[in-house]
Amino acid sequence: MAEYAVTFVLDKLTTLLAENVILIKDVKKEVESVRDELERMTAFLRVADAAEDSDPELKVWVKQVRDVAYEIEDIIDEFMLHLHYTNGGCSGFLRKLIFSVRNLKNHWEIASEIRSIKSRMTDIALGHRRYQYSFNVPNQGSDLPSHGGGGSSRGGSSSRGGSNHSDRRGDALLLEEGELVGIENPKKQLVTYIVEGELRLKVVAVVGMGGLGKTTLVKKVFDDDLVKKHFHNYAWITVSQSFNVEELLKDTIHQLFDQMKLPVPEAMSTMNSNRLKATVKDFLRHKRYLLVFDDVWDIHSWEAIKHVLPKEDQGSCVIVTTRFMDVASSCSVENDGYIYPLNPLSEEESWILLCQKAFQGNLCPKHLTDICESILRRCGGLPLAIVAIGGVLSTKKESNIDDWKKLNYGISSEFDGNNQLECMSKILLLSFNDLPYYLKPCYMYLSNYPEDHMIEHNTLVRQWIAEGFVKLKEGRAVEEVAQGYLNELVNRSLLRPVKTNDDGSVKISCIHDFYREIILSKSRDQNFVTTTTERNMVWPKRVRRLSVHGALENSEVKRYGARLCSLLSFSVSDPHTISSILKLLKSSKMLKVLDLTGLPLEKFPEIILELFNLRYLSLRNTWVKRLPGSIMKLEKLEMLDLKGTHITELPVGILKLQHLRQLLVYHHVLGSYIPYDYVHGFKALRGIGRLKSLHKLCFIEASPGSNLLEEIATLTELKRISITKLRTVDCELLCSVIENLGKLCSLGLRVVEGDVLDLQYLTSAPPFLQRLYLGGRLANFPHWIQSLRSLVKVYFRWSRLSDDPLQYLQDLPNLVHIEFLEAYVGQKLCFKAGKFQKLKLLGLDQLKALRSVIIEEDATPLLEKLVIQRCNLLESVPVGIERLSSLKVLEFFDMPDEFISPLSPEKSGDEYWKVANIPEVHHSYWRNGCWEVYPLDGTLANEIFGNIGAPIVTTQEQRNWL
Template sequence: MIAFLRVADAAEDDDPELKVWIKQVRDVAYETEDIIDGFMLQLHRKNDCCCSGVCDFLGKLFCSVRNLKTRYETAAEIQSIKSRMTEIAEGHRRYRYKFNVAEEGSASGFGSNHGIDPRVDALLLEETKLVGIENPKKQIIPWLVEGESRLKVVSVVGMGGLGKTTLVKKVYDDSVVKKHFQNHAWITVSQSFEVEELLKDLIQQLFHQMKQSPPENLSTMNVNRLKGIIKEFLRERRYLLVFDDVWSIQSWEYIKYMLPNENCGSRVILTTRLIDVASSCSKETDGHVYELNPLSEKDSWTLFSQKTFMGNPCPTHLIEICNNILKRCGGLPLAIVAISGVLSTKKETSIDEWKLLNWSLGSELEGNDVLESMRIILLLSFNNLPYYLKPCFLYLSSYPEDHQIEHNTLIRQWIGEGFVKCKEGKTIEEVAQGYINELVNRSLLFPVKTNDDGSVKVSCIHDFYREIILLKSRDQNFLTTNNEQNMIWPRRVRRLSVHGTLRNTEIERYGTRLCSFLSFRVEDHKSILSILQLLKSCKILKVLDLRGVPLENFPEAILYMFHLRYLSLRNTMIKRLPRSIKKLQKLEILDLKETFINELPIEILELQYLRHLLVYRHVPGSYLPYDYVHGFKILKGMGSLKFLQKLGVIDAYPGSVALKELAMMTELRRVSITKLRTEDGVALCLCIEKLQNLCSLGLRSVEGDVLDLSHLSSPPLSLQRLYLTGRLAKFPHWIQSLQSLVKVYFRWSQLRDDPLEYLQDLPNLVHLEFLATYVGEKLSFKAGKFQKLKLLGLDKLEPLRWVIIEEGAMPCLEKLIIQRCNSLKGVPDGIERLSNMKVLEFFDMPDEFVAPLSLEKHGGEYWKIAHIPQVYHTYWRNGCWEVYPLDGKQTNEQSGQPKNAIVRTQEQRNWL
């Protein structure tokens, strides 16, 4: 059934009858999974009963009879499934003539082109005056008509509906471009293309342009003969070829070998939705990649107004509704044009019609001809996904609109669901990260925040793609989102995502088939009671995320979820775990961050499949105190959890026991240890040497004790992030050997040696922060050093008087933060050389330091920082941060706050 669905999935949108048939197969597949899960649960319960009961002959016989009953019931259900499959097989035979799945065993019969030309977006955009296209056009044209004479590829990449085809068509038709090239041709590639047809189309265009007849017998020529004709025709000519809608690198491989490179200044333009296709095709010719972005708010409104109101002003009573609708379009030209086309038919006096469209946009996508065209175009990206990525992408429909999706959480949820398949030589987390990279590469996820190494940390999904996958999820009964008060519940709910409230008197009946439950912003008492009632009926749940729900006690119902793999109680008020947590034998991820739990029951050691154990709570405050995070006490025997990859935060006291246990967890990738004492030095270093898979290491000593790392001789060379908090007798010289280090924090180190001497040659260091790290008066960044550093933070270096940046040091630095360095005489000498600087911020620095930097102080030091776009001085006052732009221009004004101040909470200081 799964193999069939893998092939048929992309075709169901084209044929309503086929859609019904595929839904039947999918329902049976779901039911089969439920039967298997239910059988395993019942068998587990019976075995538990036998083990804990009377173990004599009669007791064993009784258990055998009960097991036999379970097996008999399961057998009956399987027979029912087989009968239904026989009926479905009959349907299969009726469709076989149309979709030759059995004969060919491939997806060739499904979803080849959906009967829709994906260039419809360009045609739609031609209906109105183009907006926001001139600047991209001005950038691309010089790439075509200027530069080296050898063949170059220019790739235009972006999500579906951004107007890639429209932009390239305008470039292609530009008079300057037309005059520059002797031959031109436009070829549409699309998802599934026949090489022969593509080559014949190209030949006909080229010969027609020269007013020549194409070769005889063109229709019977093979691929090699066709390529030879094209290559010979284009030889010693300056040509421009457009290959529109390229979906794979392999497609380009079919094409590139027929293109002669005679140093005539020829060019090729590709349009694609895939970043790796764009970069790969352009890189090998040293070409260019233009990444098309959504329209700005201004251009979006201009385009919207032109289509909706025919250039007339928007009526005042519709402005708020229009802004809400436009916000959901997210700068996507196709969406703006399609929706404004629908709105242009609405009466401007009937405000209810406009409100209704805004509220019911998801259902309108299926019920309106114009919006249906847009839906089909966006569906191309979904249907083109590999089968293993489709459930991962559909899972994003569980997140609320505009929600920022944290990748670490998403990866753990995917793993809990069983979506991620193991690959040899990779951890399952690394495979899942690859899935995310694929979605980003396909422009289906948009990066919001990145890690220091450039990988994406947080992303979001475009509102219209979210609407598409919401509809898909609903059709396939993949996931139900409870974000409407009067929603129609499906007969069976497999995955449930609750946004805000959960009110349903019969809610418990939906839990019996539920395999995933996620909650967002659930706080009211009635909703919490509904959730607890629902959980009582959840027997086959695999993923449970209750983050942010104000629970004070661990819900007892969780303990009966035999299949549970992922459990998040993050940001709840729970204070302890019950000893019966041991019942969750399949648990792999346990997230207790920001709860009040600081001790774990000894029974946690029976959860042998644990991979991620997160137990810690941060201390709020304006600045990080020394003990800024509280962890948990490690248990004797915890080293038996062999599969642990992420563990935090461990209270090491007493160090000898904790470090011995920790050293046995050789699969650890990330660990953080607190409350280390001076006498733990030898044991700590021996422990670290055994954890050679570590990528992230955090160490903090007891305040006043030395963090002794002098005995470490073979550090984990895979380390990328290192956080050291505590007094260091001397700088750990082994850090110089960590070529993979990306981020380094030194806090309260009180070093007498200049730490820059040991860090300056690390080839991949991007992020460096010092907090009370150095007691010297001068820091000097030497010429040519810190070649990749992008973020530098200097905090509470009280004796520091001078910072010197020599020529060629830190050439990539983008952000510099200086705070509480009260002895500093002025901005770093040489800061004017840092041409890539974007942000300079001073926190709680003396007035005499800031004053010479003001614009009003002519002849001061402002000239050194004049090239930096954003410069702020910031102070902690009245429980929040007041941020003042240096130039005195008002950036944001809030009632009751000092003039020119931007107010931030502590959480908004995301650089910490």
């Protein structure tokens, strides 16, 4: 993290020196001197950042560097803030005079502060040179690693402090089978795969987060009697983070030759890597071998290994364990291999393992059951965590329930004082230390979020960007780079996907509790994020980011706002806490990110207008009804999220926000089913075309007589736009506007009820369009849709098409999701043989004349979810549904009893066989203001919604809720 802090402030210093900020000569010289010294430290910091946890003195030095970097950042921000204020407020000669005096004063102040920083850096530099010598790290000046947005690069790793990890990995290899839980099925699957089937070389990649038991599982496979008999030669090679390819090859040679009781080649000690590889390859040629490469950390390691493997049809196999999905993919792709993602233990398996470790296999005492269940939830099915916690619990007296409660509520505090938990922490910490410097602050930023919080990736990306964590890369938008960062965290198993978008990208994820504990600890140590989870908390000396979870005391707020750069709130409803937050904002002039989502605010807090530095502002799901005209003061604002508020008009002042990239202003109408006017946006604002930086604009209402469409045509950076209240007379111009928006990925259009959405004028649609939402009657199917090779999702609502729309959609190569709501007036829908090869989600709602759905052979082979609702004339489930082997969920909403009865096994339904193999089949009815959900056996499953106004907006959202 120190490397990131230094790199971040170097960027600021470079900007300060390069831009048109007039600095007096002495100040400029001091700034340049500080910049040069920081650049000299960066190469060493790459090693020091990862090694500081194992060296207390080094940790102090790294903290000193980080603190200096933060102070320099604060000085620059304050200086720029003073320049902002001295630039306004007066005019003419008086303004120039006041500006000159204030500006000179600012220069004197910054010069004095920089000289003080320089003096401290002189002392720090002495420590730098001492540690640089002991670590043997070359001084490389400003030769910084490039920023990246994904890929296989690994950074921040160190060979120091790795022995503990190796020791624990060795412990995993010594476990007896009887000590293991949940290993039987995975072991059986892997053994079957590697000893049966084709004779080609097989490569198996076992992938998962640290602590899941990858090494333990593969070792049991490796030692299995059937496996030993099947292979002629075998070797187990531990790779780990820091490995030497020559030493790895020598280890392999020793194992292979010793197994055959052959002497190793005499010249092996002097062989280079090429000769060593040739030796291994020659030995393995024409043999059936099993090699395990345990703990492979990057693609480059695999590239160094794979060339020793003879690709012969001998039935040989290679097993790789790794934490990284890109490594697993690289290992398996060339050999058409097998990726085995190792999953956490189930609740039942977790409980068995905990009892095995905590109570020596005996039952958990009843008075401790609730506490143990709570502790187990924190473990999240991670065997390493369960074993470590179980070992700690085994030392507690069962009669002393207070000790058990303390452990439950204070697991994080136990990390530093308990050997077993410390060992677990070190293993998990390896993944954090291995992160490139630019990903460390991004990952630590997750400590803002409460435990078990579902993290929305769009929101997280916007916050990262506003904080300045994401750096521009040539030819890529900053959002794309940030998405690459997210993908890399998911790839490294540091974020667990919970929900994906239709294009396969992750939409929502969460972080394992124990990884969260690690970054919480890091955040506390480095004053990166301060979290208020309880009253009377002990505040650190410096608060840079504040996350309010529930309560914030009045007495503390004024002291900690001066250096604050982000403030996020979660589940805040207490009026005193809201008052404290608003008071805190008065002293938080440096704030970049402000997220007040869900606060019961009725008025826009005027204090926000004083936050000159603000980049990100979310008032999502508040009760705010209007924005002040003086919103123009927030001239650096890039993201404005007003989703779920009651705002329907925007002030003219918003047109001054030239950096605005995302403008979200809309709220949904709640109800059991989606009404025609299901979403309310904001009225068209004359001059909206001035916001040239806009990437997202949702939802804007087309007012009669306005020149909205002409202005939208000038917003050529738009990637997502939704326009409502269009009229038929607008359609010809609308089509020409859409043709001009070449970067568009998502398009939503809806005409006023009763008008026709005529899109026949469109001849060339945006080539990268992925999501298309059309609302209102269509005279004909828009034939240009057939050319959208990137289209992933399409919604047709109230279209009332007379032709079967499937014939126009069936050849789209990437179409994953289709929703029809009152979109078709015909009696039959037919999915032709071999068509819709990527379709996974299908929703059919209120197709009033529909009588039959036919799915021909080999059509929709990947369909996973099918929802049918209010299709009252439909005679039966789709013909051919029994062939859909991928179908996991089948849901019916408000379908007639005569449709449901033949599917019920209790009523001897003659069509039950068609759906018998589908894991989840439900039918639901909206009754008395709530959804009643029934499985096929007819019993009431549960009440999902308890009051009128259930927040169901689309068919997809109904599936999410249910």
